[in-house]
Amino acid sequence: MDILSFLLFFIYAMVILIILIYISPIISAIVMIILPVAIAFLFPDPVSQFLSIAQFSYMGVPVNNIHLMLMLWSALLGIIIYSELLSWYLLMDKTDENNTEGSKEISSTDQIEPKEAPKTVKKKIEDFLLSLGKIMSGGK
Numbered sequence: 001m002d003i004l005s006f007l008l009f010f011i012y013a014m015v016i017l018i019i020l021i022y023i024s025p026i027i028s029a030i031v032m033i034i035l036p037v038a039i040a041f042l043f044p045d046p047v048s049q050f051l052s053i054a055q056f057s058y059m060g061v062p063v064n065n066i067h068l069m070l071m072l073w074s075a076l077l078g079i080i081i082y083s084e085l086l087s088w089y090l091l092m093d094k095t096d097e098n099n100t101e102g103s104k105e106i107s108s109t110d111q112i113e114p115k116e117a118p119k120t121v122k123k124k125i126e127d128f129l130l131s132l133g134k135i136m137s138g139g140k
Helices: 003-022 025-042 044-051 065-098 121-136
Strands: 054-058 061-064
Touching: 003 025, 003 065, 025 044, 025 065, 044 065, 061 065
Parallel strands: none
Antiparallel strands: 054 061
8 A cells, every 4th residue: 555645645634624624614625626636737647647556455446546535525525515504504593593573672653463373394394395396396
């Protein structure tokens, strides 16, 4: 096995994770894709030789650096997408707290509207399935 390959992949993964933690998940995804593509355009022959190096063989199938790169990309994209969804969910929860009915002041000229009955689980599932059907059929 080529130790230099693993060292390069480790440094690459650490750079992406540091950007993810300290800067932004979107920027880390962009850097994750742009950095290897830019290096491949600048140095095509060394990059193709590096990516074709066989690291080991599993059940007779050689595992090259390109396979390790794709595995690293999928793992890092999963982490980036999970962090984005988690931050979106947490921010969505904060905005709902700020827009509650109790925080609004009601003047004497405003009319109080009756609140709608809360949706049942069955109604929520029906709404979700209808919107999913619209999306799957190409509608908005």
